[in-house]
Amino acid sequence: MASIDYPIPVRHLITLLKQLPGIGPKSAERIAVWLVQHGTDTGIGLSHALAAIAEDIIECRVCGFFATQAEGCAICHSSARENDVLCIVEQPTDILPLERSGAFRGHYHSLRGRISPLDNIGPDDLRIDELTLRLTKGSFQEVILALSSDVEGEATAHFLVDLLSAFPRIKVSRLAQGLPAGGGLHSADELTLLRALQGRVTAS
């Protein structure tokens, strides 16, 4: 006897939900069934939101933060920022905690990752060409490296310090210690970030 399963559209939804981070087969099934049973409004709202993200959200070509096709990048297009300081982070998600700390008013540059040879990630996979282009063209006087304090973050920082020595007029500093290793910036609390920003040290 053929076994009975959910109709194909429900199975398709479950398959898609399972691909989301942190969602296992059981959760995927639970969410799908919930949407089927009482979520017509939510479901349609969700599908619009997903379509809007797919159509409109892009990675800012300058800083790497989240931007929209229509409005562009809220950071790069703001006139209220200091144009002489650039803060380099690993991920675009690292930018928000720095913003919330309120201690930094300059521009950002997300690398979209860090050097990790054993994971097959090298400088060519990061937004490093974009960085050198910005430094060549821009008016930056200081670069702050806000990378995580584990081995990959440190290696990326050393790599950048060597690379930035080609720009002798730019002062390079690093966040003082105190950021959690491995967790990146988003697991640091605001006070830790504030202290780290104030205590940044010149990189050599």
Add this chain to the structure above:
Amino acid sequence: MLRSLLLSRFRCFDSLRLEIPQGVVLFHGSNAQGKTSLLEAACILLRLQSPRATALGECAQFSQNTFGIAGSLEGKETNSLRFHYAENGRKLSVDGESQRSATDYLRHSALVVWMSNEDLSLVRGSGEQRRRFLDFMASQLFPGYREALKSYEKALRSRNFLLKRDARPPWPQIDAYTHILDENARILTQCRRLLVESLAPLAERGQKEIASSEENLHITYESASGDNDDLFTTLNARRDEELRRRVTVSGPHRDDLLLSLNDKPAAKFASEGQQRTVALALKLGQANLFLQSRPEPPVILIDDIFGELDPDRRNALMAYWPLASQKLIATTHLDWLDDRFADAARMRVSQARVERES
């Protein structure tokens, strides 16, 4: 000292609850019944590393991927320690409070000396064996050593990978890792040097006392980081060699502990008996160094060496081990027991069960 041990799915023990008496405790039984695993569990609980397995996952039972060890430690204060291993991470807690880092956890634990028949490889084996001995000691004495060693090893793996990967090595990336090796090598080298300076006189005296004849043991730490511990400069100067050999040619992973007996290398020129004495002197030196370093005496875990030692060395071991230390001894035979062990507790270990006999 360790007052109790609880094991869950650890090697041959599905579940075990053991009260541990004070002083000398003898775990005896045939081979492969679980004696050594008991000592290993104590070592993992107290130091978060096994003297046997390279990866802790090996301690899990077949088809399982978790195990747990707990126990209470009595000293100045009483702490209950818990260690839970799972494939995707471990959990550490002290008195029910979970600990964020190994360093936080280990602060509440006791120091450990491990003695086994493999100790002879400290004298005869490769430098790797002696570096592991140094690392095991230094991780216990210096906060920060463990972290530095982990970072060093991780950076070394990446650097060696980059040296091998391409026909033309990507030097800017390799240099980024050289900086990290250099920073951590300074910590490792300083700690190892300080450690050997304190250990050497204790082990050298031990050698004289164990050997009935005049035997001059000499222990020297040999750093492989180059002049002034400046590994960055050393590696830069050896770039051609690295290009040829495609491996990191200097640094703490090449350090060694030089052992000489009456001015000759002990590995080559000492007799087997002398070599056994050197190994014993090193371990007793460690025990006495730990005794001096902390208010609480170290826990001494002795795996099966008693039956193998000749009477002279057995007497020497008992004369120079720290009296105040708790000693957990695994042994196959008891025929060497004499009335000095009248007060020792005896536990019989058979088919992963432990029974107190006296």
